Amino acid sequence: MSIESRLAELGLELPPAPKPVGNYSAAVCAGDLLFISGQFSVVNCGLRYTGRLGAELSETEGYAAARAAALNVLAQIHAALRGFERLDKLARVEGHVASAPGWNNAPRVLDGASDLFVAVLGERGWHTRTAFTPASLPLNFAVELAVTAHIKPQP
Amino acid sequence: MSIESRLAELGLELPPAPKPVGNYSAAVCAGDLLFISGQFSVVNCGLRYTGRLGAELSETEGYAAARAAALNVLAQIHAALRGFERLDKLARVEGHVASAPGWNNAPRVLDGASDLFVAVLGERGWHTRTAFTPASLPLNFAVELAVTAHIKPQP
Amino acid sequence: MSIESRLAELGLELPPAPKPVGNYSAAVCAGDLLFISGQFSVVNCGLRYTGRLGAELSETEGYAAARAAALNVLAQIHAALRGFERLDKLARVEGHVASAPGWNNAPRVLDGASDLFVAVLGERGWHTRTAFTPASLPLNFAVELAVTAHIKPQP
Numbered sequence: 001m002s003i004e005s006r007l008a009e010l011g012l013e014l015p016p017a018p019k020p021v022g023n024y025s026a027a028v029c030a031g032d033l034l035f036i037s038g039q040f041s042v043v044n045c046g047l048r049y050t051g052r053l054g055a056e057l058s059e060t061e062g063y064a065a066a067r068a069a070a071l072n073v074l075a076q077i078h079a080a081l082r083g084f085e086r087l088d089k090l091a092r093v094e095g096h097v098a099s100a101p102g103w104n105n106a107p108r109v110l111d112g113a114s115d116l117f118v119a120v121l122g123e124r125g126w127h128t129r130t131a132f133t134p135a136s137l138p139l140n141f142a143v144e145l146a147v148t149a150h151i152k153p154q155p
Numbered sequence: 156m157s158i159e160s161r162l163a164e165l166g167l168e169l170p171p172a173p174k175p176v177g178n179y180s181a182a183v184c185a186g187d188l189l190f191i192s193g194q195f196s197v198v199n200c201g202l203r204y205t206g207r208l209g210a211e212l213s214e215t216e217g218y219a220a221a222r223a224a225a226l227n228v229l230a231q232i233h234a235a236l237r238g239f240e241r242l243d244k245l246a247r248v249e250g251h252v253a254s255a256p257g258w259n260n261a262p263r264v265l266d267g268a269s270d271l272f273v274a275v276l277g278e279r280g281w282h283t284r285t286a287f288t289p290a291s292l293p294l295n296f297a298v299e300l301a302v303t304a305h306i307k308p309q310p
Numbered sequence: 311m312s313i314e315s316r317l318a319e320l321g322l323e324l325p326p327a328p329k330p331v332g333n334y335s336a337a338v339c340a341g342d343l344l345f346i347s348g349q350f351s352v353v354n355c356g357l358r359y360t361g362r363l364g365a366e367l368s369e370t371e372g373y374a375a376a377r378a379a380a381l382n383v384l385a386q387i388h389a390a391l392r393g394f395e396r397l398d399k400l401a402r403v404e405g406h407v408a409s410a411p412g413w414n415n416a417p418r419v420l421d422g423a424s425d426l427f428v429a430v431l432g433e434r435g436w437h438t439r440t441a442f443t444p445a446s447l448p449l450n451f452a453v454e455l456a457v458t459a460h461i462k463p464q465p
Binding site: 020021022023024025026027028030031033035036037038094096134135136137138139140144146148 | 341342343398399400401402403404409411414416417418420421424425428436437438439440441442443444445458459460
């Protein structure tokens with residue numbers, strides 16, 4: 001089954017790939033790696049998940065925030081590679097969760113991203129994960145994901 | 156001398172490679188790189204170094220915490236590559252040290268990891284390092300390491 | 311125009327590449343990637359930009375701090391590759407900006423680095439960017455940059 005069919009089956013639609021907010025690129029291919037700029041917890045350029053886990057946001061909201069950021073990562077991959085054919089696999093996912101003092105359940109929140117990657121990409125969605133719990137993120141976002149993927153050579 | 160002999164000589168034993176705490180992989184090979192999920196300051200799945208430098212932990216404890224996380228990194232490499240033969244060299248080590256306000260001696264603490272890598276791996280243990288001092292880390296750990304290594308082609 | 315001429319045209323001089331402050335390397339080549347250790351906001355080993363945006367530092371100072379760190383990145387690339395010929399392109403720039411609670415204009419500050427990379431390296435200076443706003447950075451620095459570049463094979 002194609003990635004696009006699987007997205008449809010899951011009732012998901014790729015949002016437009018978010019544009020950079022400065023003098024840089026959303027994605028860069030370097031050899032067999034695709035580097036993707038930090039993606040935030042914003043739904044289809046509209047609803048923004050902002051604030052901290054353990055204070056302004058519940059863990060259920062945090063899970064949804066991580067899932068929204070992961071969907072933006074998929075949109076960037078799709079835009080950079082003009083589809084998913086050239087994606088070999090995700091390699092590294094860094095998950096940053098804005099956290100109030102004393103809250104430390106980042107793994108539960110970041111599964112919102114990991115579950116989506118595995119559901120949509122199957123085998124190709126398996127990834128390493130590194131979790132962080134900073135006191136805040138840029139623009140007050142709740143979740144930021146930095147992803148590096150492995151790609152196949154251009155045909 | 157093999158890496159295994161050097162570990163023995165230093166009186167070190169590789170712990171079991173820590174299992175992921177979510178829907179992701181402990182390590183992923185992508186081309187000639189090995190990405191390793193964030194490793195924490197836990198000794199052989201038992202004693203956990205938690206808390207912040209400059210508050211709950213001394214710098215001596217921080218050094219030991221970084222060393223413990225580094226040993227977990229070695230365990231992940233060994234598990235992923237079924238030994239150390241295919242390891243060409245470490246490339247990038249990110250060291251995150253939970254820090255109380257005003258404390259900023261991360262280099263001294265992270266040498267606990269760097270010293271171990273160089274002692275065990277010799278030339279192959281040299282690495283770039285990037286230090287961070289967040290207010291907290293997931294699960295209240297004192298140190299987290301994110302490592303990328305360069306590997307040799309499969310024979 | 312060579313990178314060196316462009317630097318001169320912009321009135322810039324490469325500082326000496328800052329030395330590591332621990333048991334690690336300033337830069338490591340791994341396959342076609344060049345990993346560079348975290349570079350800080352220090353001008354030519356002298357003036358240090360320290361403190362937090364939104365408290366001790368203005369955004370104009372933050373922009374200059376990011377630019378200073380970016381110039382150190384260029385110095386490391388130049389030292390590691392003995393010039394800029396082998397640099398294919400920057401791939402990933404992580405920008406960490408020490409931030410007081412409530413301040414969240416990291417993109418504006420990090421453009422200090424991005425603008426410099428693009429001005430000096432032209433096409434080769436385009437990069438992905440991932441922004442972070444920790445409460446503090448090692449040694450109280452205002453900005454830290456972690457850069458990965460793509461390099462051409464050795465001739």
